[in-house]
Amino acid sequence: MxxxxxxxxxxxxxxxxxxxxxxxxxxxxxxxxxxxxxxxxxxxxxxxxxxxxxxxxxxxxxxxxxxxxxxxxxxxxxxxxxxxxxxxxxxxxxxxxxxxxxxxxxxxxxxxxxxxxxxxxxxxxxxxxxxxxxxxxxxxxxxxxxxxxxxxxxxxxxxxxxxxxxxxxxxxxxxxxxxxxxxxxTHEIEETQKEIIFTMGEIGESRSKETGNHVKRVAEYSYLLALGLGMSQEEADLLKMASPMHDIGKVAIPDDVLKKPGKLTDEEFKIMQGHTLIGYNLLKNSNRHILKTAAVVAHEHHEKWNGRGYPQGLKGDEIHIYGRITAIADVFDALGSERVYKKAWELDRILNLFKEERGEHFDPRLVDVFFEQLPAILRIRNIYSDDNLEEHSV
The missing domain is CATH 3.30.450.40 (GAF domain)
Known part of the structure; x- marks a missing residue:
């Protein structure tokens, strides 16, 4: 010392x-x-x-x-x-x-x-x-x-x-x-903030019939990806706390769209896309670092590396790294989970998609990190597994 x-x-x-x-x-x-x-x-x-x-x-x-x-x-x-x-x-x-x-x-x-x-x-x-x-x-x-x-x-x-x-x-x-x-x-305050954030994230997901394990898995995946990318422990912890809020904007999406079992129409899909802006607007004015980070995640987790995502059509490094990380975590979990309108994808199919979307949907560096962290990610998926989840993941 x-x-x-x-x-x-x-x-x-x-x-x-x-x-x-x-x-x-x-x-x-x-x-x-x-x-x-x-x-x-x-x-x-x-x-x-x-x-x-x-x-x-x-x-x-x-x-x-x-x-x-x-x-x-x-x-x-x-x-x-x-x-x-x-x-x-x-x-x-x-x-x-x-x-x-x-x-x-x-x-x-x-x-x-x-x-x-x-x-x-x-x-x-x-x-x-x-x-x-x-x-x-x-x-x-x-x-x-x-x-x-x-x-x-x-x-x-x-x-x-x-x-x-x-x-x-x-x-x-x-x-x-x-x-x-x-x-x-300070620790007690932070733990209370975490509990509130997870609860709010679960509320957003539960309206669309998904359990809180989705937000737990996304949080853990995001944490592993952040560390694998070389982020500091403090920043990885911050993202882990904030990422459960990625879909908080779904609280304001009408039930007839949010809970529709079949394919969405173009108009319905546009309404569903609004959850990113709603979530951002709910969180953006907070002075709390965690909630500011959550605002970024809610706003940008559906942006794509190739610029074809929403709501802003950001491209490449224009997308905040928190949004890019949460995107991979969220898509991996959504594809691997069963929904009323689809079966869960087999792991090999998901991994092939990630390879195909490297540099398209996803940041290529993060796809590489994802594969490096895959054994740990699969352990997390097993720990927080759940069955028969019904939710639209847009």
Whole structure:
């Protein structure tokens, strides 16, 4: 992380000097203050604690009061772990509001009841061997316990944490509680926005007798295509949140057109095309980044690379990349789904069409990315599959 710790032996490090400690704290405080994505804040918190006390691993646990669980996505080297809120040493620390400080988790008699079959619960899940360990609960601004810092295995020659280490980790925990409260609020707002957007997207689809799984699949396909194209994680997440709104304009299409089981007349087709402009006009005046993106998607997901799409007849790079990505995701899902007026296409037929439409309907680069991402796309289709869907996809 830019804080050099000189080896005493190949695998050992030394404790930080006071000026190095200050540099670590100031560097991480600046990074954390700028970060709004919860997972990134948690990772920075874990890195800060690890660097401050020279531990091998540091985990930030959060208390999920609804599920009575402790969870972490930032146990170094592993994916998300969830445990009962009373389980293990971290559960003990949080439940009893008491810091845990031990030299060897497997020989310490006081905490032996919190081992599972002679091992730490998380060690059982990860195969890791915990020796020295500290757990420090942290609180929000209301004084409520919201989680805990857990540091594992001191990396200096004596391999034991000191009282000074506990003071430093307690300082980090105090800072974590205050910083995480803001990040959690932002996260909650974003999750609420996602829920609203998916619900609105489902409303648009349900009027035409399609389930919400269509918008889920389109969202996931769009996300995979965005990442495959080289977009940043942040932009791919943004498109994933916005793409479910692509057909929101269908809420204003008359039932006799929207739900017609047979082929549309030219006049009816023109009415159906209006859902792109309706959706755009519904969303375009929002100041929210997600909804602005959704407005672009709603407006341009029926444009074609060759300029023969609608509503504006845009061509090539004139079409926003969000519209081009959602177009592929939407068409792939529509063709592979059964409708009252058609059977679902076989996969080979769809893939042949995509090859034929490379550079015609679809951005050629995105068609290439689609085929690169096809195994993951098919997994998503299987996860969110549904049967007997009835909807016009125009």
């Amino acid at each position: 830019g804080h050099e710790l000189f080896d005493l032996e190949p695998r050992f490090k030394r404790d930080l000097e006071p000026q190095e400690m200050l540099r670590v704290i100031f560097d991480y405080a600046a990074k954390i203050a700028k970060e709004r994505i919860l997972d990134n804040v948690l990772m920075l918190m874990a890195d800060m604690g690890r660097d401050m006390i020279v531990s091998d691993r540091c985990t930030v646990w959060l208390l999920d009061t609804k599920k009575n669980e402790l969870w972490s996505k930032v146990a170094h080297g592993v994916d998300e772990i969830r445990i009962p809120s009373t389980a293990g040493l971290v559960g003990y620390a949080v439940t009893h509001d008491k810091a845990v400080f031990i030299d060897d988790a497997y020989t310490n008699d006081e905490y032996k009841p919190y081992l599972v079959n002679g091992a730490l619960r998380t060690d059982q899940q990860t195969g890791y061997r915990t020796k020295a360990l500290m757990v420090i609960p942290f609180r929000n601004n209301e004084g409520e316990i919201m989680g805990a810092y857990q540091a594992i295995n001191k990396m200096t020659t004596n391999e034991q944490f000191s009282v000074k280490d506990m003071e430093y980790l307690t300082l980090a925990a105090s800072y974590a509680g205050k910083s995480l409260e803001s990040a959690l609020l």
